[in-house]
Amino acid sequence: MNKLRLCALAVCAAASTFATAQVGVTIDAGKPGPVISRYVYGQFAEHLGTGIYGGLWVGPDSTIPNTRGWRNDVVAALKALHVPLVRWPGGCFADQYHWRDGIGPRAQRPVRINTNWGGVDEDNAVGTHEFFDLVEQLGADAYVNGNLGTGTVREMSEWIEYMTADGTSSLARLRARNGHPAPYKVAFFGIGNEAWGCGGNMRPEQYADAYRRYATFLHPGGDTQFIAAGGHDEDTSWTDYLSQHIGGWGVRAHGISFHYYTSPGADKNGKYGAAGFDESRWIHTLSETRRMEGFIAANVAKLDAHDPQKKLMFAVDEWGTWYDAEEGSRPGFLQQQNSLRDALVAALNFNIFHAHADRVRMTSIAQMVNVLQAMVRTDGARMVLTPTYHVFRMYVPFQDAVSVPVTLAHNPLYTFGTDAIPAVSASAARGKDGKLYLALVNTNPRAAADVTVDVSGTAARGAAGSVLTAAAMDAHNTFAAPDAVRPAPFQAAARDGGLVLSLPAKSVVVVTVQE
Structure with a gap:
């Protein structure tokens, strides 16, 4: 020892x-009791800061050991967590992402500006094929988030066909020419993200109409489950309205999402420190994360009233801690330290999710690498595992366990x-x-x-x-x-x-x- x-x-x-x-x-x-779905232990990888570029993707020509561009050390660490699900490409980024920018030869892909996260250039080196290569290396399933904000019904419909169609349609043949003849498996597909905010500043009524319109024209080749973009924090109005209005003839709906981030609140200096905090910030952070229990219970009550058959899942597809960015880090990259406090936040949330396993059948922590409550932190070729990583590994036996x-x-x-x-x-x-x-x-x-x-x-x-x-x-x-x-x-x-x-x-x- x-x-x-x-x-x-x-x-x-x-x-x-x-x-x-x-x-x-x-x-x-x-x-x-109900089975604790392995998808409760999902992860989130957004085009945000070094969450993908540098942290996960270094490119096939990098001196950092990699497999087709994905760094071997990080992938190996994540595989040990039995990561069941990866959500991509966002987040807020999803509603400005146009999938055709990310296919074909990487050198010929357009460069866009990531207006949500730091205003940096997005060269689209990681696109559809690269993402599915990552989830295949991890042995995970894919949760793809579609662009409802700046995209069109046709664009979203064609992306679904490109990813999942089997046969000789033009889009299936295009996917084959780009290196993957077989259709991809898309376990979950999100129709938009945070429609109440960065996804369009909509009201629930507006979004429900948009959801039904988009979902009508989405025809996946497999058993893809559709997730509606729901509410956040104490607001139950989205779950209440959507659970009554996103269905209809020819409209598939399998779940409603929910977002909640734990923050300690500002200290006497106006700081939301990820480290160097005192006991008042310790307990207040844990108290704030325990609010997840009440938020889930209130939303589940709405679901039970309108969906007693429990057909709709409650998907907490963004959760975790949110602190001040590390001093010296780039604005908009949401890079923060990860301490023992974060490990307890993760464990408390897992215990809450388990208690609601009949409805909470999928979640994704924000995020996998370098961003917010990450599993892994990198700096160039160096990598370190966080306390949150260790809690995820300790809880592996709960994946698909019976509560x-x-x-x-x-x-x-x-x-x-x-x-x-x-x-x-x-x-x-x-x-x-x-x-x-x-x-x-x-x-x-x-x-x-x-x-x-x-x-x-x-x-x-x-x-x-x-x-x-x-x-x-x-x-x-x-x-x-x-x-x-x-x-x-x-x-x-x-x-x-x-x-x-x-x-x-x-x-x-x-x-x-x-x-």
């Missing part, structure tokens, strides 16, 4: 000495200043391998939490897995110290047929329960 892991275990032992919370967790393993009910008793509030949130968050599921998995989050940065776990109907013999924690609230990995925050082994003992776990302060724990 290396010195770093010994230190991590020492943190665990020290934290348990000061445990204050005594929390009871009951897992009702005999009452299986099981979890109840918490005697769960104290963690309080600081005017904020108060539950100290412990929990989720459990039966994995595809038949094993029972339990995820726990201790939000308190100052005190450990002693947890007893009872698995109804069976006796637990122990539990083993991993824990993610660190000494500082803003601990993060750097190119000089890439392993400052990483998981360490974690075990729990059995007692009287149950389990006893001591969760270190500010930690995420995922274990396999031994039955």
Whole structure:
């Protein structure tokens, strides 16, 4: 065992000495719930800053090792997460993206201005074929976002045909001449993005009319699911209206999207710092991310009223933290540090998504590389994994697992200043391998939490897995110290047929329960 892991275990032992919370967790393993779709662990790659260019794509002639332009180190790291879904090309960028700009010889593709993100040149080196090469390398499915803002019905319809048509249509033959005779699989297709804002500043009524018009003429060659661009934050009016009005004869609709970004709010200096924050910014960030629970519940209530058969999914296809950009970074590139706090934000959201697995059947965090709450950060040829990356990897067993009910008793509030949130968050599921998995989050940065776990109907013999924690609230990995925050082994003992776990302060724990 290396010195770093010994230190991590020492943190665990020290934290348990000061445990204050005594929390009871009951897992009702005999009452299986809905499947937690693997698509809940989707990712988002937008033409934004170095999120694609430099971070993922370096071009086939780069000295950085790559496969057909996609850098090998980043792809390998993401493959370890079993990334199920990649959303592309945006985001706000999607509503200014014209797909024909991104096909054919790269040297002949037009250069456009990315007016949403930094006003930089977009040379369209990454287009349809390059994107599908990426998802194929990752073993992921594709979520393509269409241009409703500046595009036309014909343009969107032809892109669908270009990607998915099988046979001898002109567009299928064009795709073949450009290097891919077989049709691509488009798992999800978004009709526009943020129609309430950068996608056109529409009202729900306007967008619903546009959705029905566009969707009428989209005829994918496979089982593509269509996602309507819905609302954000506390606004439920989009879900309410769209769930009643986006259907119709010949109109396909499979889900309504939702966006929510977690922000700590400004400190006394007017800063939204990604690092160097105090405990007031720690708890306020976690409190803000917990609002996702209420937002989902309010929107699901609208869906249940208008779609009791649960045909429509609630797709949280943009979520994550949003802070001030790093000092010295280019404006509009949304490059920010990623700390232990972000890891807890991710885990709290996963537990919320699991609790609503019957409706939340797809999400995508913003974003994969270098932008906002990224999995990976790069600088030239260097790469570092973030704390958020490690949480995604810890939660891999929950992909396509069957959720099981979890109840918490005697769960104290963690309080600081005017904020108060539950100290412990929990989720459990039966994995595809038949094993029972339990995820726990201790939000308190100052005190450990002693947890007893009872698995109804069976006796637990122990539990083993991993824990993610660190000494500082803003601990993060750097190119000089890439392993400052990483998981360490974690075990729990059995007692009287149950389990006893001591969760270190500010930690995420995922274990396999031994039955």
